Amino acid sequence: MRFSVFTHVVHKKKTQKVFAYAPYIREMNLWISKASEVRIIGPLEDSELDSIDSPYKHSNLNLVEVPSLYFKSFLGVIRSLVMMIPAIITIFREMRAADHIHIRCPGNIGLLACIIQIFFPGKNKTAKYAGNWDPNSSQPWTYNLQRKILNSPFFSRNIKVLVYGEWNYSSRNIVPFFTASYSNKEIKSFSKDFSPPYKYVFTGTLAEGKRPLLAVKVIQELINRGFNISLDVYGKGDKSSDIIEYINEYGLQDKIKLYGNQKPDVIKKALRNAHFVILLSRSEGWPKTLAEGMFYGCIPISTNISCVEWMLGKGERGILVEPTVDKAALEIETYLHSLQKLNVMSKKGQEWSQKYTLEVFDKEIKKLI
Template sequence: MKLLLISDAPILFENKEKVAYAPYVKEMNMWMKYATSTTYVCPTKYDRSLLTKAFDFQDCEIKSVKRLEFHTLFSAIISFFSIPYQAVILWNAMRKADHIHLRCPGNLALLAAIVQILFPSKRKTVKYAGNFDPMASQPMAYRWQKSLLSNTFLTKNIKVLVYGEWPNQTKNIQAFFTATYSRYQIQPVANRNWKGPYKAVFVGTMGANKRPLEVFELIKELRANGVAISLDYYGDGPLKKDIEIKVKQAGLEDHISLHGNVENSIVTKAYKNSHFSLLLSKSEGWPKAVAEAMFWGCIPVASKVSCVPWMLGYSSSELGVQSYELRDDVSNSKALGSNLEIKDQETYPLGLGKGFDASSSGSDARSLSKGRERLQNKKNNPSANFAANKEQRGILITDLSRAVEAVSTYLGHPELLQHMSQAAATWSQQYTIDDFESEIALLLKETDPPKASKK
């Protein structure tokens, strides 16, 4: 079977080897394993640093195209005039292929989604790695891709693999997943003390989209209100230095640690030893930091983006009861203290007030005691009660200004947290790397059963 892979992800050449972004290579190796020959249409240049890995199958053919970029007038002009040439490259590659696989969203992927209309009889699959929520606010190019791929009149003989289950989708849209761990790594969920002290982790790029500063504020205010909780950051990015400064200013060096990029084994150990994984992202596709944490019974505290509500076991009817609308309007941004300017005077932008500050005068013990008293009153307040969903596998945050209140409420129910931890692991352990590869093999077997395996 001749497999064609079309992606905006670049393939580079290092030491006479074909390499690409490591997680991408890990998945592409599985697709290539079940083909007799593989051709890529993709860029071969990238001007930023990239964590790369060599492909297992180095005999693949690479058809290089220029990245289609429209960020500046000059790049837009160059890209516009290169579109006809790239369309011809795509048409010729599709003509020779038995199975066409697109990686969306992306500008090259959008052009490929248009060209594939000319090949209605070819078997095709699409991995849509972004947010497929039909109500999400997204760039026009993303909306075009989703619309085109969902159109069963224009796009035929295709399976579009998306993250999450969405209402009112056409028959060619299929819920899919991504996996990190093998079924042989499945273990019983570790017993945790859900009465505290608590350990939390943040795993991901320390950039604005992942909201690591808001994670810091969440932990700071929880501690200010008497919650014994610590936080470990794993990852690097432009906001790391800002967070280091804020941690020092707040006097929380003993409770918040920044580890930078580390090996996967270290992150896995952190998940096993932590109570919560914090991810307050603005946008996601399949959030690995959520799925990986759940695999080990570490409860996600995550924002309502992409397929996260589905992952955490929320139905649409519950979203207004146990969680709130996550907004990025100006007033909310100011309330959250999103400005990166470091000020001398500490603020508590998540809204529960200044209950503890290591730099303030007076006894830390007295401050913590008052914070615990306020928190206990909130736990005993009947208005804080909620109806637990037996399918719930995490804490969904859809109003960032009330994140502290939401998390504090759950901390008053250790039995529920234990149930959520077990439910999270049970759900996530369905999606192993072994099952992921089996699904890929089945998708390709439909194209050419006699040639679907390479030894």
């Protein structure tokens, strides 16, 4: 079977292997494990490997390069319009030769693939929509267009579209799904001592959409209210310099530390030693950092977006907060005064998260291919 993946994820080539962002690769290695031939249609970047990069694991895998498309600046629009024609030709050619078409959304390559797959109604297809499927959420028009095409049995045929959460107005194309990070072998009961000093962890890209600076300010407010708290930040992004500048400006170097991108074992150790994992994003699909924290007994703190309310059991397995410093700090503070509540939340979170392992994920994927 020729399994063709259409993705906006940026790839790197080193020592005849193809690398990309580790959490994405971990999932994709399960998707491609039973294919005899794999074609990855996506962007290629000539840069050094990062500690968070991992390789695809397949003996017959080829990367077919298409350019990254950007529409956030005038020059980006001009360049992308020029490069779009060869990208369309490449995607069409690869879809025609594929036995199974797998589309990763949302993204600009995913958008082109969503449109072009319309011309292949008889092909076996799957799509993974890794963003927020909530039809009432405010998102770019390109994201909305991808959702409408994928949700339509008229335009998208012979396809299963994996989305996070269960939503109204979903067609027969849609399959509520999940993602996984850890194995059955790692399941155990993690007991936390919910007493000060409290350790918080942020893991993920330091980008505007994830509002890492807001998380820093909430921790600062809790410190100002007299709580013995620290925050460890793992990840890189456009907001790294802003966070460093803020920490230096307010003298928070002893309480808030940035560690950049780290290997999975480092993150696991951080989660085992932490009490809380915090993520105050504007939009998410399935926020892995929350599920990963819950797996190790951390209590998740998050804004109520996408399927997060369901993940957190409407507040039984975690703390839902408003995206403002004062309101978020006040809500968190109410829980810091109840050791019993924290212990119950931690246990419920572990029980829920440890149901979604890589083995379960692999089993469910095999039903779709």
